[in-house]
Amino acid sequence: MGVNELKYIQEAFDENWIAPLGSNVEAFETSLEQYLENKTFVAALNSGTAALHLALIILGVGVGDEVICQSLTFAASANPIAYQGAKPIFVDSEKDTWNMCSKYLEEAIKDSLNRGKKPKAIIFVDLYGMPAKIDEILDVAERYQIPVIEDAAEALGSKYKNQKCGSFGSFSILSFNGNKIITTSGGGALVSKSTEDKSKVIFLSTQARENALHYEHKEIGYNYRLSNICAGIGRGQMEVLDSHVEQRRNNHQFYVDLLAGFKGVDFQREFSEDFFSNYWLTAITVDSSKSGFSNRDLMEELKRNNVESRPVWKPMHLQPVFKDCLYFGENIAEELFNKGLCLPSGSNLTKEQKERISEIILRYK
Ligand SMILES: *Cc1c(COP(=O)(O)O)cnc(C)c1O
Numbered sequence: 001m002g003v004n005e006l007k008y009i010q011e012a013f014d015e016n017w018i019a020p021l022g023s024n025v026e027a028f029e030t031s032l033e034q035y036l037e038n039k040t041f042v043a044a045l046n047s048g049t050a051a052l053h054l055a056l057i058i059l060g061v062g063v064g065d066e067v068i069c070q071s072l073t074f075a076a077s078a079n080p081i082a083y084q085g086a087k088p089i090f091v092d093s094e095k096d097t098w099n100m101c102s103k104y105l106e107e108a109i110k111d112s113l114n115r116g117k118k119p120k121a122i123i124f125v126d127l128y129g130m131p132a133k134i135d136e137i138l139d140v141a142e143r144y145q146i147p148v149i150e151d152a153a154e155a156l157g158s159k160y161k162n163q164k165c166g167s168f169g170s171f172s173i174l175s176f177n178g179n180k181i182i183t184t185s186g187g188g189a190l191v192s193k194s195t196e197d198k199s200k201v202i203f204l205s206t207q208a209r210e211n212a213l214h215y216e217h218k219e220i221g222y223n224y225r226l227s228n229i230c231a232g233i234g235r236g237q238m239e240v241l242d243s244h245v246e247q248r249r250n251n252h253q254f255y256v257d258l259l260a261g262f263k264g265v266d267f268q269r270e271f272s273e274d275f276f277s278n279y280w281l282t283a284i285t286v287d288s289s290k291s292g293f294s295n296r297d298l299m300e301e302l303k304r305n306n307v308e309s310r311p312v313w314k315p316m317h318l319q320p321v322f323k324d325c326l327y328f329g330e331n332i333a334e335e336l337f338n339k340g341l342c343l344p345s346g347s348n349l350t351k352e353q354k355e356r357i358s359e360i361i362l363r364y365k
Pocket residue numbers: 046047048049050073074076077125151153154174175176177187188
């Protein structure tokens with residue numbers, strides 16, 4: 001937490017306005033819109049998952065439809081497709097950014113068209129904060145006229161070609177879950193490109209109440225709006241976002257320096273000047289045939305010393321729950337999963353903690 005979160009919560013108490021909606025929600029949205037630039041319209045919701053769900057609903061995704069989704073991601077990217085009774089089609093990553101490969105994206109689209117289906121949407125991810133090769137993805141999508149959703153849940157503060165992540169595609173989603181670069185304890189946002197879409201999101205997220213004194217409903221609605229209390233935390237967190245990004249990027253540099261002499265260790269890294277990552281997490285791959293130790297060895301050793309590290313997300317096409325879904329790619333995502341490791345990356349890692357981590361990792365040199 002920064003310094004002002006409690007102050008904004010106190011304001012909500014002073015106004016006696018604890019219900020969803022209220023001045024913190026609007027102020028938080030405005031602050032996000034200003035931060036993202038690029039004519040964005042932000043609706044604050046109670047999770048990133050809810051934001052993805054509403055994006056799919058507004059794009060008209062329904063039962064039996066197909067939606068293309070990056071395979072290497074957290075399950076929340078794909079679950080809302082299933083909520084709508086639609087089918088996810090998973091696409092592999094490419095090696096440079098670990099994100100959606102535009103070549104396999106096009107293959108997946110062509111396959112759908114051959115079966116007489118046209119995918120209703122494409123969901124790509126800026127994994128661990130690293131922007132995807134967004135132009136390539138948008139190019140393919142444009143050629144086939146398919147709307148794109150950017151899952152920027154992990155990438156607030158990142159930039160692609162100097163444009164903020166969370167502002168690409170027809171819609172972008174953000175998450176303010178407890179583990180993200182900023183948090184509202186739980187929360188998310190749907191970023192759209194027009195006031196009409198933003199109004200529609202707010203309408204759907206507040207039970208789709210028509211403008212009538214009595215409670216009139218013509219559509220199914222949802223209870224997805226962010227509370228005024230959580231939005232107060234969000235306002236305070238916006239004031240520390242830049243410093244969190246700086247701290248996470250420092251963490252990344254710390255690991256790059258630490259692991260410089262190690263054979264077989266590679267990083268998810270900024271591939272060219274087009275990419276600016278918030279480095280929400282620093283992720284590496286370990287090629288045990290060159291390094292002499294595996295990602296799991298390192299994880300176990302860290303754990304023995306009470307230091308938490310984590311595997312890379314298990315790709316969705318390998319998950320039991322999605323085993324019947326189509327997949328296009330080779331084995332890049334799978335290899336990243338097999339060799340990958342996410343290192344301790346908190347915005348509050350202390351110098352002493354980094355020294356402890358160094359000591360453990362240097363035993364492998
Ligand atoms: C966290 C996350 C989400 C979901 O956000 P919630 O706010 O937890 O619902 C979606 N996609 C990715 C890639 C995430 O990391």
